[in-house]
Amino acid sequence: MVFLGLLLAAAAVTAATGIILSNDGAATLTVFGETVPGVSNQWQIFMCGALVAVVFMAGMTMAFLGFGRLMRTRRDLRYLREEHEESLTTLEMEKRQLQRELARVRGTGGKPGAPAAPAAPARPSVPRQRGPRNGDTPLAGAAARSDFFDRKD
Structure with a gap:
């Protein structure tokens, strides 16, 4: 999505550059040496520029949204x-x-007179961190044994 x-942003910049550099007449729109049919008034030329700006903004928005999604995914991983x-x-x-x-x-030989083994120690407390942004819980089981988590991206 970033690409x-x-x-789209590069296409908009290229089109705008072509329009600006190629127009020497007052009411004709020329793009890369070709006259655009149906454009004969100044307001139509202005509307073409506005359309190029809209395409540029859409392209930049898509790029930033894609970059944000990429960063969230990396943070979650x-x-x-x-x-x-x-764990x-x-x-x-x-x-x-x-x-x-x-x-x-085993060292005491398990003799009846030997002191009883103490109960298993309590699990050390590990502070819980906040889960992934989308509310999913981290995977256990198969994911805990995979090499996926050993990667250093």
């Missing part, structure tokens, strides 16, 4: 990547904690 918007890394870090910490606890329990 199409810039293409960055957020998902960061959340994925946080992996949390899971790795829990795994190490459980491995230490298992090693400690």
Whole structure:
């Protein structure tokens, strides 16, 4: 969409330049060396200029909207990547904690007189961030195992 918007804006600038440089008569409109039929009054020439301006503004609007959408998508992907890394870090910490606890329990031999193993520690609290702008929740399961989140765009 950005490319199409810039293409329209460039076409409008090219047309306007052609109109300005090619018109030496008072009431004829010449574009790239060709006279435009049906245009014989000054107000018609003005309307052609207004039409070129409208096309230029439409092209620039499309370019800016496309750029904004691209930036939102990148920000959302960055957020998902960061959340994925946080969840992996949390899971790795829990795994190490459980491995230490298992090693400690195995070290006592599981004897009845041995002190009881403490309950599993509470999960460390990770501050929740605001989700993506469109209200979707981040994907879990298959998305958590994909290489998509490992890219550095």
